[in-house]
Amino acid sequence: MLRKIAGASATNAARASMGVRLPAHWATASLGTNNYVVTVGLGTPARYFTVEFDTGSDLSWVQCKPCKDCYEQNDPLFDPAKSRTFSTVPCGARECRELPSRTCSPDNRCRFECAYADGSQTDGDLARDTLTLTPSDAIPGFVFGCGHENSGFFGTEDGLIGLGRKSVSLSSQAASRHGAGFSYCLPSLSSGTGYLALGGAAPANAQFTPMVPSRDLPSLYFLRLTGIVVAGKAVKVPAASMLIDSGTQLTNLPDGTFAALWSVFARLMGGYRRAPGLSFLDTCYNFTGRAALQVPSVALVFAGGATVSLDVSGVLVRLGSDEPHVACLAFTSTGDDAPVGILGNTQQKTFAVVYDVANQRVGFGAKGCA
Structure with missing residues (x-):
């Protein structure tokens, strides 16, 4: 599944071969959604959020304070003021220029808008902060959307992880650490446990x-x-x-x-x-x-x-x-x-x-x- 990256360190090569695996759950009973979720940490110190993972989109996002229009979610909103490593992305940054729908605020903050096929949407600031996948695996400077206006059919999950191929997706931002690939298994019952994995080997029967x-x-x-x-x-x-x-x-x-x-x-x-x-x-x-x-x-x-x-x-x-x-x-x-x-x-x-x-x-x- 994975190739070694030319010039990568021995540590990163080892991470790519082993990968990182997060438990995944069908959140129909707990969060009122028919999609699948994982729990990740965001900010310094890390605060944990349960988010849907989605191969049909690229940008990851969570609902953030201050919020003009937020749906009710399972956990407290992410508060950028409480993270030592949070920063907004300026309008001239590559990640901002690659967004399909963006504007620029008067103080040069990149503003994003994500609209989904079911009519749901989220708008806010493009930002960077540390994303914690496991206690031993974190991505500093992770680019994500800090949503201040969010509406639609989200259940009560805290946000979304995008797994498309644009540079802002989690899979792209983790590629230097875990290789250009990922996998998951979706359990058939809400009481079951599957996984979302970045890197690692494909099963022999694939x-x-x-x-x-x-x-x-x-x-x-x-x-x-x-x-x-x-x-x-x-x-x-x-x-x-x-x-x-x-x-x-x-x-x-x-x-x-x-x-x-x-x-x-x-x-x-x-x-x-x-x-x-x-x-x-x-x-x-x-x-x-x-x-x-x-x-x-x-x-x-x-x-x-x-x-x-x-x-x-x-x-x-x-x-x-x-x-x-x-x-x-x-x-x-x-x-x-x-x-x-x-x-x-x-x-x-x-x-x-x-x-x-x-x-x-x-x-x-x-x-x-x-």
Whole structure:
């Protein structure tokens, strides 16, 4: 997964080979989000924050004092005045110039704005401070967003860690210490523990598929979906470019691809009672009184032959505690046949997902966590 960096110190080379691993949790019960979180320290002395990690964006951020408009979060807001190592980034800095949406304050502070596809957004000052990953591993001068106006669908997590390929992402800022790559495993239960790792070796069972370039989103990670297998039989679908996104819950397929999957899956599930669903989850079943279920297996096939045989938690998703016996097909349609979709975190559960950025490929290792 990793390459040694020319001229790096022996210490950094050793760090790259070993990597650093943070426990990861599905925060649906504790923080009201369907995404995955880790806990990191920020500032000197370090104060700890629980943040979502997101491969679908680059800039990391936390909510900061003073806050004009902050959503309710789990921990106290980050207070820059209480950190000895905090500083704002000036407008002329490279990190500021690389932001897609930025302004400059009258006193030369770089102002950022991040807007997400679901309408959520955060605005504030671009800043630097020490990021503590573990007691023995910290990144001084870590560039992040100090959000003073934040709104949207964030649950109560304290902020976000961006894992894209721009220079402001955590993975890019940690590359000199841990190598150009990272991995994670997303547990299938809120009571389970997975991980987010910077550096380290790929599991021996990982199957790799090449990253494919995107003109519109060049810093993010796209894979080429070439097939779907349901109950051991190939379903004929056109190839599609899929954004792999740890910060999106459900896999979003081109309309024709979704229709082909739906048709086969619904036929094989004909013995189960259908249940009303939601607007975006319309293939639902009521399993009340069923002690054992026979759910058709689903596998996603990517370029190069990498086959991701989904855990059952990646095939069916429960509607929630109000309807504990109802579960729905965990895929949605984009609404058109453009050959672009999203590989969401539900379908990535229990796999060790390896981003080998140095070699431009992504790997999937089965049974990476529970």
